[in-house]
Structure formats: structure tokens, C-alpha cells
Amino acid sequence: MTRQDSLHLLCMKKNVFSILLLAIMVIIACNKNELTPPVSPGGDTPPDPFANKYEGTYYGIYEETNNGVGDTGVFEKDTSYAFTLKIGDATNQDITIRGLEDIGSLVVDKHGNFAFEDFNRTIEGNFKGDSLFLHTKKLSGTYTYPQYFVIQKLDFGGVKQE
Numbered sequence: 001m002t003r004q005d006s007l008h009l010l011c012m013k014k015n016v017f018s019i020l021l022l023a024i025m026v027i028i029a030c031n032k033n034e035l036t037p038p039v040s041p042g043g044d045t046p047p048d049p050f051a052n053k054y055e056g057t058y059y060g061i062y063e064e065t066n067n068g069v070g071d072t073g074v075f076e077k078d079t080s081y082a083f084t085l086k087i088g089d090a091t092n093q094d095i096t097i098r099g100l101e102d103i104g105s106l107v108v109d110k111h112g113n114f115a116f117e118d119f120n121r122t123i124e125g126n127f128k129g130d131s132l133f134l135h136t137k138k139l140s141g142t143y144t145y146p147q148y149f150v151i152q153k154l155d156f157g158g159v160k161q162e
Contacts, residue, residue, distance in 0.1 A: 052089035060158025068150035
């Protein structure tokens with residue numbers, strides 16, 4: 001092999017190496033994973049960090065227990081039925097409740113707990129996962145003269161609808 005053939009072979013090796021290096025750089029630059037936009041685990045769009053996580057419609061069972069004294073003597077009346085509550089956003093993590101009565105802005109603590117006064121009784125609420133629970137912590141009485149005296153206990157348990 002002549003000196004000229006050796007130089008020619010050396011140039012060809014450098015060209016092949018350059019082409020190979022260029023091809024690797026193009027493959028790395030065109031990596032499909034790097035070009036795909038990130039997708040959030042919940043769907044195509046990332047969740048809004050300012051959205052109220054409790055807002056929505058909760059469907060469940062409402063239970064009411066009434067024990068009282070009326071014109072006909074002592075009575076007890078228990079009832080339960082399907083019920084829907086709408087929880088609205090009242091800024092930050094505060095909520096509003098829309099049901100038979102509208103309840104204004106309520107503060108929800110970091111554990112999902114809240115409470116409010118309604119018809120002379122304290123009603124406590126709690127969000128757990130996608131569920132909402134409301135209940136009276138203790139029995140409370142109401143008196144409407146001259147008709148009756150009632151001790152009433154309320155409970156609601158519902159799941160957020162999508």
C-alpha cells in the first residue's frame with residue numbers, strides 16, 4: 001500500500017467517524033420522549049393549583065331522627081332519603097353549601113373539617129377523600145309554642161359526583 005493510499009484511507013475513516021457522530025447527535029436531539037409535552041396523572045391538563053378541591057356536587061343519604069312531645073303525646077319519627085348537596089367555592093379553601101338552605105362562607109381547616117350553626121344547633125362537617133359527611137355532634141332541641149318540642153339528630157354522607 002502506498003503512502004497516498006494510506007492517507008486516502010485515513011481521510012475516509014475520519015469522514016465515516018464524523019458522519020457517525022453527526023447521526024448520533026441527530027438521534028439524541030430527536031428523541032421522542034423529550035419532544036412530548038408533559039401530561040399530568042389526572043388527565044390531559046394539569047390541575048389548577050388555585051381551584052377549591054372541595055367544590056362539586058355530593059350525592060348521598062340524608063338521615064333525620066326526631067323525638068318529641070306534641071298535641072298527641074310523645075312521638076318519634078325517623079326518615080332517610082337520597083339527597084344532593086352542592087359545595088361552592090367561597091375563596092381560598094372556604095366553601096358554601098347549597099341544599100334546602102344556603103349556607104354562606106365556611107372555613108375548612110387543613111384536615112377537611114368545618115362547622116356551622118343552623119336552627120340553634122351545631123352541624124359539623126368533614127371531607128374525606130371524595131366524600132362529605134355532615135352530622136350533629138349531639139342532640140339538640142327546638143320548641144315551637146304551642147305545638148311541640150323536638151330533639152333532632154341529622155346526618156348526611158355523600159360522594160362527589162364527576
